[in-house]
Amino acid sequence: MIRINCPVCGLRNETEFTYGADATVNRPALDEQETGPWLDYVFNRDNPRGWHKEYWHHVQGCRQWLVLERNTLTHEIRGCRLAREAGE
Amino acid sequence: MAEVLSALSKKLVSGHYGPAGDAGIRLSGRRLRGLWQLAGWANFETAAASALEALGLSTIGTFQSAQATQIACAWRIAPDKLLVESAHDLGAFNSQDLAVLNLSHAREAIILSGPAARDLLSQLIAIDVSPAAFRRGAFLQTGIHHVGVLIHCVEETDFEILVPTTWAESGWEVLLENALPFGLEVHSNA
Numbered sequence A: 001m002i003r004i005n006c007p008v009c010g011l012r013n014e015t016e017f018t019y020g021a022d023a024t025v026n027r028p029a030l031d032e033q034e035t036g037p038w039l040d041y042v043f044n045r046d047n048p049r050g051w052h053k054e055y056w057h058h059v060q061g062c063r064q065w066l067v068l069e070r071n072t073l074t075h076e077i078r079g080c081r082l083a084r085e086a087g088e
Numbered sequence B: 001m002a003e004v005l006s007a008l009s010k011k012l013v014s015g016h017y018g019p020a021g022d023a024g025i026r027l028s029g030r031r032l033r034g035l036w037q038l039a040g041w042a043n044f045e046t047a048a049a050s051a052l053e054a055l056g057l058s059t060i061g062t063f064q065s066a067q068a069t070q071i072a073c074a075w076r077i078a079p080d081k082l083l084v085e086s087a088h089d090l091g092a093f094n095s096q097d098l099a100v101l102n103l104s105h106a107r108e109a110i111i112l113s114g115p116a117a118r119d120l121l122s123q124l125i126a127i128d129v130s131p132a133a134f135r136r137g138a139f140l141q142t143g144i145h146h147v148g149v150l151i152h153c154v155e156e157t158d159f160e161i162l163v164p165t166t167w168a169e170s171g172w173e174v175l176l177e178n179a180l181p182f183g184l185e186v187h188s189n190a
């Protein structure tokens, strides 16, 4: 079981959340001419064994998008921020 | 504007249900005075200032505690969102920086009370609702039976549950089914 410490709602059960996407992916500059970076952006994802940054949505709660650091091996979570603040 | 009708009108049938004796749970409904969502962006607190002042609120509040004034009750449901129950028309505060939405027809208030009210809640949500953890004035946003709800602890054993109107009947049924073993009284008028 995963428990997530939502910055708005506090510590909650995983069942209130849904996984969104890989939060490490950055969109290439819009004037990028090479196909490689676009291919990576749209299709290619790492599947790390260990720490990973992910978007999660607190769908049965405050409905905010979050960025979690989750260990894919142990399900340990060491950080959770509002996605709106994660880029700061 | 159209009259706000209760989505629970068919469900609110007064009576005693479940085992005879003292009821552990009481369920009823309450017509909301009017419900508004105020939403903004990074400058939300500034954008909402005049609306807050009109409601008698000095701050946008915290994510844990409801704020009640003579004319309103406000819940800070997200960093840039406030849910407000008030009979006042807040539509006039709509602006470039503040999106005001009338949700009066979109939520139904179910009143849950009684000595076993916390026992019932703890069967339905995976959150600590003991008196020490969920105090008078506090509120939670969570899901009951996969429906997003807001639960407000109004008094030690009195709770108000805001349910989306379209899910009010099924939310009511889940509460009722789970309340039966405690002995249940339904009051058609709060």
Ligand SMILES: [Zn+2]
Binding pocket: A006, A007, A008, A009, A010, A058, A061, A062, A063, A064
């Ligand atoms: Zn949350």
